[in-house]
Amino acid sequence: MKWKEQMLHLRAYQPGKSIEDVKKLYGLKEIIKLASNENSYGYSPYVDDALNNLDVSYTIYPDGNASTLRTATASLLHLDEKQLIFSNGTDELVQIISRAMLEPGRNTVMASPTFPQYKHAAIMEGAETREVALTNGFHDLDNMLKAMDVNTAIVWICNPNNPTGCYIPEMEIRHFLERVPSDVLVVLDEAYFDYVTQSYDSLSFIQEFPNLIIMRTFSKIYGLASFRVGYGISSPAIIQTLEPIRLPFNTNVLGQIAATAALSDQEFVARCRVRNTVELEKYYAFCDENNLSYFPSQGNFILINFGRDADEVAEWLLAKGLIVRSGKSLGFPTSVRITIGREDQNEQVRSALKELMTEEIAK
Structure with a gap:
């Protein structure tokens, strides 16, 4: 074989x-x-209300565009709908991004320890992984920058970091983004963003830094882990480039309905x-x-x-x-x-x- x-x-x-x-x-x-x-x-009890009053046919494929969920998410976050990509949990989005950018001869930079799927996906694509040790539980952003070279395609930032929970403040992230080469994609994984009590508007960085994508999920604070719905936020150009790699019906009808209902209960x-x-x-x-x-x-x-x-x-x-x-x-x-x-x-x-x-x- x-x-x-x-x-x-x-x-x-x-x-x-x-x-x-x-x-x-x-x-x-x-x-x-x-x-x-x-x-x-x-x-949220809104989820049960939505699922108990369904008017869908299970014989028909789900909406591949996740249109209702897309509109609800864009409205809540004050985004253009073209700035969103939906995935089967953020695990799939990690794979989509890696498949789009990584190959033999390229490398990707990440903290260590951090969410292991970044490394897993890179190895699947035959790329080199460069891991930079945490400092007291935090990303060592200066040494992550030093680890980059002309063959670096992606740098992963898990904020708050899993498994330490440490959170990088706004000015440190900004200073980092200002120094990352423009042809390196920065993936800001905000799976736990909604738990943060000292948060800032990271979405404002999207307009300022065109090489940034933010990942979020419905598996954590929204309590919908079994429905497997995650999403990415970036410029329309990056989203449009990633879309062909996404499987056509990667989020199912129940997940889309549950996530839409959950969004409405802030x-x-x-x-x-x-x-x-x-x-x-x-x-x-x-x-x-x-x-x-x-x-x-x-x-x-x-x-x-x-x-x-x-x-x-x-x-x-x-x-x-x-x-x-x-x-x-x-x-x-x-x-x-x-x-x-x-x-x-x-x-x-x-x-x-x-x-x-x-x-x-x-x-």
Whole structure:
């Protein structure tokens, strides 16, 4: 078989154990899943209203242009509809961008650790990946610039960064954009943008920097992860160039309807943001009280360093029905990433962690 050589060294994405798997494995009835940065508050009731009153035919292909969702998104963000591209989650958009620009002989620059699909997609296209280590959880923008050369096609900025949650402020992003060569595409991944409490209008950069595309998603604060809808925002010229690579019917009819309904309930989004901030502060206090280091986060998760094997911590919590993400696969072998859940869920996690640390002290 004539496989691409680079494909033979890739691993398929490994999702964590499902709720049903954990129930069976440990004989548990109740499970709290805080491993994938989903919205523990669910989604807007407007979504159920829309899905319960459908007037569609499932035998007909969905609107390949996502017209209703496109109009709603453009209206909310005050954009031209031609500035938007919709995708099957932002994972697909990462693939679309990489397929459009990367090939053998070209390279792409990214932070390390960051969202792993940037590197995965680049390897699929046979491009060189240049990873620049984070500095205290933040992108090292100066060294990322130094890593670029005439063969650099894309630079990826995850803001807030996953898995650290650190957020680059406006002036630093602007100064970076001003120095990036005009033929290098800057991808600003804002999957967690709606959780940010110190945000700025990054969309204003689109007019100023024609080599910029911003990615956002309905999987996080909108609570629609299973519908798989993401989108990109850029100049009409960049969007028009990317469109032929997008599969014709990549967002399904239910996803388009759910996302459109979710957009219309910005009060729900605001409530989730406030609750997330309140619960994050409780984790900060817990860490400070127990001398645990962590990165202050502007996402709906926190990365906590326990100073011991992350898999062991995650497995210990798993046995108690608490699914979190080991940092070992994320580049932080002694840390655990915990999605910020509801108040009662977070209290259970902290109680379990306190028990774990008490046992360690006893030893």
